[in-house]
Amino acid sequence: MKKYYSLLIILFLLVISISQLSLVSADGVNQQKELIAPETQIISILEDSSLKVNLKNIIREGNFFHLIRLVDFDSNKVINIKKSIERDQLIISPQIELKDGHDYTLHIPPYSLEDINGEKLNDSYFLKFQIVSNESAKKKLLIESISQNNNSKIMSLxxxxxxxxxxxxxxxxxxxxxxxxxxxxxxxxxxxxxxxxxxxxxxxxxxxxxxxxxxxxxxxxxxxxxxxxxxxxxxxxxxxxxxxxxxxxxxxxxxxxxxxxxxxxxxxxxxxxxxxxxxxxxxxxxxxxxxxxxxxxxxxxxxxxxxxxxxxxxxxxxxxxxxxxxxxxxxxxxxxxxxxxxxxxxxxxxxxxxxxxxxxxxxxxxxxxxxxxxxxxxxxxxxxxxxxxxxxxxxxxxxxxxxxxxxxxxxxxxxxxxxxxxxxxxxxxxxxxxxxxxxxxxxxxxxxxxxxxxxxxxxxxxxxxxxxxxxxxxxxxxxxxxxxxxxxxxxxxxxxxxxxxxxxxxxxxxxxxxxxxxxxxxxxxxxxxxxxxxxxxxxxxxxxxxxxxxxxxPSIRQDYEYIYDSANRLTAIIIHKGNISYRRDFVYDSNGNLLSAITKEIK
CATH class of the missing domain: 2.130.10.30 (Regulator of chromosome condensation 1/beta-lactamase-inhibitor protein II)
Known part of the structure; x- marks a missing residue:
């Protein structure tokens, strides 16, 4: 495996809905009990280059454990992995070397994991990360911080x-x-x-x-x-x-x-x-x-x-x-x-x-x-x-x-x-x-x-x-x-x-x-x-x-216009809502995979 002065995994896009169970006691007071959910520091890398995903509870395999997968986002190729569980940690062992600077996505689907009481992971986790060497870490962190700020500005219609x-x-x-x-x-x-x-x-x-x-x-x-x-x-x-x-x-x-x-x-x-x-x-x-x-x-x-x-x-x-x-x-x-x-x-x-x-x-x-x-x-x-x-x-x-x-x-x-x-x-x-x-x-x-x-x-x-x-x-x-x-x-x-x-x-x-x-x-x-x-x-x-x-x-019904490119891919949707119109643009990679979708108000 390639040696790094310091191996860091930087999360730059984290699409996560934290799974929680709302418990109501007899007197009607809400209490929160966290089920399976990733910690803030969700991924780390081990000495053997395996990935460790930290979870809240002791876990075991769910019915869809076999569907957990790791994808090289740059090449759009699924990476062969071995999966194991150590108490509250999911261990992902790639069967090839992960490349410095490449973007990867780890997908953990619903019901792929459950805790020892049988409570299931109800949400889907898309963990997009990048392995970088220590000398470039500061620059990458700055770039991805700006990217996340931009994403957070997408409005809700x-x-x-x-x-x-x-x-x-x-x-x-x-x-x-x-x-x-x-x-x-x-x-x-x-x-x-x-x-x-x-x-x-x-x-x-x-x-x-x-x-x-x-x-x-x-x-x-x-x-x-x-x-x-x-x-x-x-x-x-x-x-x-x-x-x-x-x-x-x-x-x-x-x-x-x-x-x-x-x-x-x-x-x-x-x-x-x-x-x-x-x-x-x-x-x-x-x-x-x-x-x-x-x-x-x-x-x-x-x-x-x-x-x-x-x-x-x-x-x-x-x-x-x-x-x-x-x-x-x-x-x-x-x-x-x-x-x-x-x-x-x-x-x-x-x-x-x-x-x-x-x-x-x-x-x-x-x-x-x-x-x-x-x-x-x-x-x-x-x-x-x-x-x-x-x-x-x-x-x-x-x-x-x-x-x-x-x-x-x-x-x-x-x-x-x-x-x-x-x-x-x-x-x-x-x-x-x-x-x-x-x-x-x-x-x-x-x-x-x-x-x-x-x-x-x-x-x-x-x-x-x-x-x-x-x-x-x-x-x-x-x-x-x-x-x-x-x-x-x-x-x-x-x-x-x-x-x-x-x-x-x-x-x-x-x-x-x-x-x-x-x-x-x-x-x-x-x-x-x-x-x-x-x-x-x-x-x-x-x-x-x-x-x-x-x-x-809704008191106002929405009208839609769909725009397609020469490859018959949907590239934009224009939504007319009363006197206001919005445009949703879709961006694809060279393999036709959706990379992003941004909504903005238009005149």
């Missing part, structure tokens, strides 16, 4: 709208759809217009204009009929299903997760909706974290993304960068006659027209309902017990949480299996279940019934009853249960109404995100739970709300 927004009414979205992702929300108007709000760090709101929006932003020209269940990881990517049965993707595209082809052929960030080639006649789609499934009109299933645990459902444990048809039971033929799909963190679930349920992928918490913890790359039918037990039948709806599943049967009862450490199965315990168990009634009395819709969040669940009431159970640290507290529940509790003095009784649709929820009532759209990225859409950045709030509509 949300701050420019001073007029009071009006309340969104159901009339805007009659017969439309609602959507809750990991840290964003959305709805689709009857006319096909798509509105999104929440996190936009990687362009997942489809414009790359601001890092977040705390009220709905219209995505122009999408003509959408349905949005994905979660991010491609919720991890900063989005899909839109159009009325013609095609699918467009936008947002975060490291490794080629968006299904647009091999990563080498794509930029890391897709800043405007881009059609997925060869995918047509799609009826519904579902995405969460790093893999996605689509059901076609002929009832076949297609998937792409990370397949390390077999969650895509094809015969190769590798990244699938374009849609491929899902195999049948035991890998024989193809999966057929499917009417709905959903995906969890590392597993998938599908519902057939006959009411039987198929599962495949990761099984670390029994989410495949086969009595074991062994992963399976191909679908298998869900059984009610051991090998001699009957199959789960009579199912009319399915929903996947991170590592658990919910099903709604024709008789209005709800069943679940998989991870249950937060009570997300609603059976009154925290016992992990490897076969389906029935959700109990409120306060553990009787059984939950008369349910017409279900939705699984990260570690909590929602159910809509025929009388228009909403019930929730599981984790509640961010108020995602909507019952006016932040105390977790092992059995269903009723969701409060606006103001918290009564209960919801006129809800039509529900959807659960990572730790926030959205519902359509007879008169408005409402949200509750986590709001750290503005995902509640009420023009506020309070950290959470444990009772529903009303989603707001």
């Amino acid at each position: 949300n701050e420019s709208a001073k007029s009071l927004p009006s309340t969104l009414t159901r009339g805007v979205l009659e017969h439309g759809e609602i959507y809750a992702g990991i840290d964003k929300s959305g709805f689709i108007e009857k006319n096909g217009n798509l509105w999104l709000w929440g996190s936009n760090e990687m362009g997942q709101l489809g414009d790359f204009i601001t890092p977040y929006s705390n009220k709905p932003v219209q995505l122009a020209g999408t003509d959408v009929v349905s949005m994905n269940k979660g991010f491609t990881g919720g991890t900063f990517s989005s899909y839109a299903l159009k009325t013609d049965g095609t699918v467009t993707a936008f947002g975060f595209n490291y490794y080629g997760f968006l299904g647009l082809g091999p990563a080498g052929d794509q930029t890391d960030f897709v800043v405007s909706p881009t059609p997925i080639s060869g995918l047509s006649n799609v009826n519904n789609i579902s995405s969460r974290f790093y893999h996605t499934l689509a059901v076609k009109s002929n009832r076949t299933v297609w998937g792409w993304g990370d397949n390390q645990r077999g969650q895509v459902g094809v015969d190769r444990l590798e990244l699938i960068t374009t849609p491929e048809q899902i195999k049948g039971v035991n890998g024989v033929g193809n999966l057929m006659d499917i009417i709905a799909v959903d995906v969890g963190e590392i597993h998938s679930i599908a519902l057939s027209s006959t009411g039987t349920v198929y599962v495949w992928g990761g099984n670390n918490h029994g989410q495949l309902a086969n009595g074991s913890l062994n992963d399976e790359s191909f679908p298998s039918k869900v059984q009610m017990g051991s090998s001699n037990a009957s199959l789960l039948t009579g199912v009319k709806a399915i929903s996947a949480g991170d590592n658990f599943n919910l099903v709604l049967k024709e008789d209005g009862t709800v069943w679940g299996w998989g991870q249950n450490d937060k009570g997300q199965l609603g059976d009154g315990t925290t016992v992990e279940r490897r076969y389906p168990v029935q959700v109990k009634g409120p306060n553990g009395v009787g059984l939950l019934n008369n349910v017409i819709a279900i939705s699984g969040g990260s570690n909590y669940s929602l159910a809509l009853k025929s009388d228009g009431t909403v019930w929730s159970w599981g984790e509640n640290s961010m108020g995602q249960l909507g019952d006016g507290t932040t105390l977790g529940k092992l059995t269903p509790t009723q969701v409060k109404a606006i103001g918290g003095k009564s209960f919801l009784n006129d809800v039509i649709k529900i959807d659960a995100g990572n730790s926030h929820s959205i519902a359509l009532t007879s008169s408005s759209f409402i949200t509750w739970g986590n709001n750290t990225e503005g995902q509640l859409g009420n023009d506020s950045l309070i950290s959470y709300s444990n009772i529903p709030v009303t989603v707001l509509q």
Whole structure:
């Protein structure tokens, strides 16, 4: 290895959202407990030239530990690395010599690490650094300090709208759809217009204009009929299903997760909706974290993304960068006659027209309902017990949480299996279940019934009853249960109404995100739970709300102009907002990778 008088690593761009868990005690006083999060002095270099990333807590590998990567920013090449963990330190050992003066980016994706209690790294960390010799360190520090000051001056368009927004009414979205992702929300108007709000760090709101929006932003020209269940990881990517049965993707595209082809052929960030080639006649789609499934009109299933645990459902444990048809039971033929799909963190679930349920992928918490913890790359039918037990039948709806599943049967009862450490199965315990168990009634009395819709969040669940009431159970640290507290529940509790003095009784649709929820009532759209990225859409950045709030509509609608270069790359977006216009310019390197995006007001 090359010898330096003094080896320094200088961080010159650090895109980090510190992960924290907000705990509320019984007397309502907020307390902060830091989870996995980098220290201020985040990276140092060891004598053997390995990189040491300092973290707050003792850590262990998460489900996406294999996705941590190091990239030479100058050559846009991924560097082969070995990864290890030593208590509260992540050790990255490059298998080649890092070059003096080169820029490098270390990407630590969500859920790649967790602490000893199972609390997961919820944010994505892009650590851009440079190794320099001691004699040039002062000059480099000065240059990059100026660069950071310039970046901090990028304005938020949300701050420019001073007029009071009006309340969104159901009339805007009659017969439309609602959507809750990991840290964003959305709805689709009857006319096909798509509105999104929440996190936009990687362009997942489809414009790359601001890092977040705390009220709905219209995505122009999408003509959408349905949005994905979660991010491609919720991890900063989005899909839109159009009325013609095609699918467009936008947002975060490291490794080629968006299904647009091999990563080498794509930029890391897709800043405007881009059609997925060869995918047509799609009826519904579902995405969460790093893999996605689509059901076609002929009832076949297609998937792409990370397949390390077999969650895509094809015969190769590798990244699938374009849609491929899902195999049948035991890998024989193809999966057929499917009417709905959903995906969890590392597993998938599908519902057939006959009411039987198929599962495949990761099984670390029994989410495949086969009595074991062994992963399976191909679908298998869900059984009610051991090998001699009957199959789960009579199912009319399915929903996947991170590592658990919910099903709604024709008789209005709800069943679940998989991870249950937060009570997300609603059976009154925290016992992990490897076969389906029935959700109990409120306060553990009787059984939950008369349910017409279900939705699984990260570690909590929602159910809509025929009388228009909403019930929730599981984790509640961010108020995602909507019952006016932040105390977790092992059995269903009723969701409060606006103001918290009564209960919801006129809800039509529900959807659960990572730790926030959205519902359509007879008169408005409402949200509750986590709001750290503005995902509640009420023009506020309070950290959470444990009772529903009303989603707001901007009083001024935005018009967009898109400018492309000769290589068909988006080079600028001009936004006309009332009497004010803004221009967002995009700069690419020689390989077509996005380097920067700057917003400024124009005359």
